Amino acid sequence: MSILRDVKRTLMPIYSGLKHVFLKPYTIKWPYERVPNLSDEGYRFDPKTGIGYPGNKGRHLLYMEKCTGCGSCDLTCQNIAEAITMTYGFDVVIILDENCYEAFKGSKPEIVKALDVILSSFSAEPSNIQYNSLSSFFWTLTGVKQVTKVDGGYEIKLSLEPIFDVRAVEVLYQKIYPAVERLKATGWELRKLEVTTESTSVELSKQDFTINILIRKIDMGYKHNRRSLFPSIDYGRCVMCGLCVDACPFQALEMTSEFELSAISRRELIYTPTMLAKRPEEFNITGVPPELNVIERMRMVFRRIIW
Amino acid sequence: MLFRGEGVEVVKEKVKSLEVYEAGPMLTFSMGPQHPGTGHFRMIITVVGDTVVRCDPDPGFVHRGEEKLCEYKTWITNIPHLERPAILDAAGMIYPYVLAVERLMDIEPPERAKYLRVIMAELQRICSHLYWLGLMGVFAGHATIYMWCFGDREYLVDLTQLIGGQRITHSYFVPGGVRNDAPSKVPKELVKDFRRYYRMMLGKDYPGGEVPEDFRKYVLAVCEFFDTRLDEYYPMLLDSPLFIYRTRGVGILKREDAISLGVVGPVLRGSGVKSDTRIDEPYDAYPYLKFNVPTMDGCDSYSRIMVGYYEMRESVRIIKQAVEQMPEGPVKLKQHPVTIKVPAGEVFASAEAARGQCSYYIRSDGTDKPYRVKICSPSFRNLIAIPHLIKDVRIADIPIIYWSLNYWPVECDR
Numbered sequence: 001m002s003i004l005r006d007v008k009r010t011l012m013p014i015y016s017g018l019k020h021v022f023l024k025p026y027t028i029k030w031p032y033e034r035v036p037n038l039s040d041e042g043y044r045f046d047p048k049t050g051i052g053y054p055g056n057k058g059r060h061l062l063y064m065e066k067c068t069g070c071g072s073c074d075l076t077c078q079n080i081a082e083a084i085t086m087t088y089g090f091d092v093v094i095i096l097d098e099n100c101y102e103a104f105k106g107s108k109p110e111i112v113k114a115l116d117v118i119l120s121s122f123s124a125e126p127s128n129i130q131y132n133s134l135s136s137f138f139w140t141l142t143g144v145k146q147v148t149k150v151d152g153g154y155e156i157k158l159s160l161e162p163i164f165d166v167r168a169v170e171v172l173y174q175k176i177y178p179a180v181e182r183l184k185a186t187g188w189e190l191r192k193l194e195v196t197t198e199s200t201s202v203e204l205s206k207q208d209f210t211i212n213i214l215i216r217k218i219d220m221g222y223k224h225n226r227r228s229l230f231p232s233i234d235y236g237r238c239v240m241c242g243l244c245v246d247a248c249p250f251q252a253l254e255m256t257s258e259f260e261l262s263a264i265s266r267r268e269l270i271y272t273p274t275m276l277a278k279r280p281e282e283f284n285i286t287g288v289p290p291e292l293n294v295i296e297r298m299r300m301v302f303r304r305i306i307w
Numbered sequence: 308m309l310f311r312g313e314g315v316e317v318v319k320e321k322v323k324s325l326e327v328y329e330a331g332p333m334l335t336f337s338m339g340p341q342h343p344g345t346g347h348f349r350m351i352i353t354v355v356g357d358t359v360v361r362c363d364p365d366p367g368f369v370h371r372g373e374e375k376l377c378e379y380k381t382w383i384t385n386i387p388h389l390e391r392p393a394i395l396d397a398a399g400m401i402y403p404y405v406l407a408v409e410r411l412m413d414i415e416p417p418e419r420a421k422y423l424r425v426i427m428a429e430l431q432r433i434c435s436h437l438y439w440l441g442l443m444g445v446f447a448g449h450a451t452i453y454m455w456c457f458g459d460r461e462y463l464v465d466l467t468q469l470i471g472g473q474r475i476t477h478s479y480f481v482p483g484g485v486r487n488d489a490p491s492k493v494p495k496e497l498v499k500d501f502r503r504y505y506r507m508m509l510g511k512d513y514p515g516g517e518v519p520e521d522f523r524k525y526v527l528a529v530c531e532f533f534d535t536r537l538d539e540y541y542p543m544l545l546d547s548p549l550f551i552y553r554t555r556g557v558g559i560l561k562r563e564d565a566i567s568l569g570v571v572g573p574v575l576r577g578s579g580v581k582s583d584t585r586i587d588e589p590y591d592a593y594p595y596l597k598f599n600v601p602t603m604d605g606c607d608s609y610s611r612i613m614v615g616y617y618e619m620r621e622s623v624r625i626i627k628q629a630v631e632q633m634p635e636g637p638v639k640l641k642q643h644p645v646t647i648k649v650p651a652g653e654v655f656a657s658a659e660a661a662r663g664q665c666s667y668y669i670r671s672d673g674t675d676k677p678y679r680v681k682i683c684s685p686s687f688r689n690l691i692a693i694p695h696l697i698k699d700v701r702i703a704d705i706p707i708i709y710w711s712l713n714y715w716p717v718e719c720d721r
Contacts, residue, residue: 010549012542017451019510026458026507040494043472043487051639052487057472076645079384241387241478246486246644255472 043255045245056257057240060233062276065222066252069229073244073253083237084244086229087273088198088217089162092141094118095212097153103209111209114183118213119143121179122158153212162218164232164272172200176213180204230273235261256280318360333360338705340368348716350693350709354702362697362705364690370720377680382408383481383645385677390476392684393718396435397476398428399660400684400718403667406590407656408482411649411671414640420484421592422633423470426526427479428658429622429629430467433533434460435661436615436622439713443612444544446706447553452544458508459536462501462529469493469522482647484639493525501525505532526630530623537620545616554609558696558708561606568695571688572663573618574712577611579604584659596628608711615713646675660685662713686719 041055069086077084094115096104103111122141146157172195180190183204191210192203198217203210220228231244231253245253258280263269318333332355339349347368353361373392377385389404390397402424409416416424441456464474470489471477479485498518505513509532519525544550560570565578575582583600585593601617603610651673657666663685672678689712696708 006548009542009546013451013544013547016539016543020508023507023510026504041490045644047644049637050641050644051637054470054487054490055472056468057477072645076384079380080387239387239476240473241476242472242486243384243387243478243645 040257042257043242043245045242045248045251047249047251052242052246055255056259057242057255059235059256059258059261059271059280060244060276061254061256061279062231062273063252063254064220064225064230064273064277066250067222067225067230067273068250068252069225069227070249071229071231072247072249073231076243076247080241080243081237081239083234083239084231085166085234087164087166087232089164089220089228089230089273091214091216091218092122092158092163093214093216094156094158095150095153095214096156097210100209100211101154110186110206113186114188114204114206114211117182118179118211119158121182122175124178153210161274162220164230164274172202172215176200176202176215179213231276232270232272233276234270235263236266236269318355337365340365348714348719350697350705352697352702352705357701359697359700359702359705362694364693366690366716366719368720369717371717373721374680374682377677379676381645381675382647382649382677385680386481387476387478389682390478391717392682392721393435393660393662393686393715394475395438395715396431396661398424398431398480399435399658399662399665401480402428402658402660403656403665404669404680405480405482406658407654407667407669408649410656411652411654411669412482412647413650414483416484416591416640417637418592418634419488419636420638422629423485423489423638424480425592425596425629426489426626426633427467427470427477427485429625430463432661433619433622434463434467436619437463439615439710440540440544440612440619443710446710447544447550449544449547449550452540455536455540455543458504459533462504463533465497466526466529469497481639483642484637486639488638490522493520493522495520498525501529501532508532509535523630523633527627530627530630534620534623537616537623540616545613551609554607554612554707554711555605556607556609557700557704558608558711559606560692560696564695565606565692568691569688570663570692571685572660572713573611573614574663574689574692576600576602577614577711578606584657584664588657590656590658592629592632595632596625598625598628608707611711611713648675649673649677657683662686662715662718663688682721684718684721686713686715687721689714690719 041053042061043055043057044053045051046053071086074084074086100111104115123143141158141163144156144158145160148155148157180188180202184190188204188206188211190202191205192201194201200213200215202213204213205211218228220230222228240255242255245255256279261269333353334355335351335353337349338352340347349365349368351363351365352359371391373389376388380388385404386401390401393400437456437460441453441460444450444452444456467477468474470487471479472487479487498520502513502518505518513528518528560568560574560578562579565575565580570578571582579602581600581602584590585598586600598621601614601621603613605613649671651671653668653670655666655668657664659665665685666683668679668681668683669677670679692712693709693714696712697705700708
């Protein structure tokens with residue numbers, strides 16, 4: 001009898017497994033289908049009661065109109081993941097004086113070459129990238145975005161969006177010094193060099209031509225945040241504990257349910273304040289990939305119905 | 308050469324007396340550190356033929372210096388990194404820390420927070436045990452139970468996500484309560500999805516048609532479902548003669564040995580010792596809840612895995628009671644969210660994590676950072692059983708014995 005019982009016990013698992021062959025399968029085909037366990041609520045914190053609201057701890061959402069740049073979130077994160085850095089928004093412009101601009105229009109070789117040197121320096125990959133640190137954003141600027149007339153010359157904007165960085169001097173080290181060194185070799189002279197935390201200005205001249213390179217802080221125009229200081233978050237380091245949300249006394253930081261934060265390079269994982277201020281639906285990174293053909297899309301739609 | 312105080316001849320004689328194989332040349336090799344099961348851990352194994360005569364565990368590949376880190380971070384910001392040693396069982400790992408800090412500060416969390424903590428800890432205990440049971444199936448060559456365990460685990464992990472905001476490492480417990488209340492409603496999509504899964508796994512519709520959206524009722528529904536699933540695990544794996552032949556009588560840790568070696572958790576209870584921190588030194592809401600401490604007298608791998616299986620049952624019972632008894636009210640004392648003041652002094656606290664008793668010794672000098680934090684994790688205490696158990700066994704039995712201890716290298720190395 002014991003042999004019979006053993007045979008029965010051996011066959012039972014096969015029977016219980018076999019039952020499932022005829023049942024409806026359960027597989028979520030990501031990314032064509034979404035994981036359904038997410039509520040739209042993100043984690044928030046109420047400083048009055050000192051208790052948070054339940055929600056998903058995904059990517060942060062920054063309310064720029066509430067943020068005062070106090071740096072509480074930065075201070076908290078320094079003890080956890082060092083993912084948050086307070087950053088200024090910078091504007092990169094090249095100012096050519098009248099002479100210079102006319103010569104540039106007449107495509108005078110030395111002016112064209114000088115501009116080329118400066119622009120290529122801004123678009124080049126930085127030489128020393130500190131991958132594991134937020135101390136410098138290794139951004140690149142490609143080409144001229146806007147030219148406007150200002151008094152005393154013409155202003156060439158290299159970026160319409162503000163560039164976020166810890167301090168202006170980083171730009172000087174990484175982008176401007178190499179260009180200045182190369183220009184000096186071709187007879188240009190460094191007239192003026194002013195460096196503060198909030199701005200950098202370099203004046204180069206040769207004969208009666210003058211080129212100014214300016215990195216200046218943008219005033220975002222928020223009354224409560226005169227310094228225009230906002231947090232940037234490196235998602236390569238963030239552990240999503242949400243303690244920065246707790247630390248914010250003005251409810252300026254929240255978390256959203258967006259969790260698909262993968263990127264191709266580490267640079268893309270650093271979210272600037274303007275990116276953080278966007279709601280997840282504005283990002284629009286989710287959804288069916290466009291490379292899917294019509295038949296596959298149809299199959300995805302009908303799969304649920306057929307089975 | 309590995310036998311201190313014993314000549315090779317003596318060992319050969321010993322091996323001969325086993326009459327398994329004829330004593331041949333000894334061979335020493337490493338099992339790991341790539342993956343002797345899970346995580347980075349190495350066992351230096353000496354064999355004669357197919358018989359293991361000695362096993363030297365070599366931990367420390369994933370040592371991160373958690374204890375030293377604690378001295379540089381503040382009381383609250385210690386919480387996220389202290390969860391990392393056992394990410395499956397973050398609540399069990401952080402529980403004694405929070406209890407210890409509360410004892411130092413001489414504060415008592417609100418009643419609701421106590422119940423929420425218990426629910427969270429028990430949910431993660433089930434998640435951890437399901438991982439254990441599922442991988443036990445893999446180690447014994449049984450793939451179906453692995454799929455089942457991980458499929459069912461999903462809905463319990465979702466519950467922890469609804470409460471804590473993340474799938475693992477929620478940073479949910481803080482000294483003085485928990486960080487947020489449980490939600491009142493469960494998202495519709497999740498309820499729909501659970502209904503679909505219920506129909507798929509059990510082959511019938513959810514009784515009454517609609518799965519409730521209310522959080523309390525939804526937790527009860529998931530518990531009910533999981534209890535039914537546990538019934539199906541028994542004939543699938545645990546009653547199967549093939550599994551029993553692999554595990555019964557393998558890796559015997561006698562009752563006296565278990566006590567003298569000082570092992571904890573399911574390993575100790577699998578040797579017939581009824582010891583559980585939740586009963587012996589009750590904390591938070593555990594005194595108000597009724598549950599048993601399952602023990603087995605087999606003292607072998609099978610007993611240990613069965614203790615884990617019965618513990619999941621008990622955890623489901625605890626969650627059901629806790630959800631029903633949970634009072635309304637605040638979940639956290641009024642205090643600064645990030646900076647808390649802890650008076651000087653020293654304290655010792657322990658709690659029952661999924662793998663056994665986890666203890667913390669903390670000394671404070673009254674500043675915003677701990678002076679010293681010492682962690683005694685359950686895996687560290689079970690490590691000593693490995694050279695004791697993996698001896699005079701076949702090579703094929705090593706994975707079974709190793710995994711029956713539910714050993715987690717990161718938790719051990721800290």
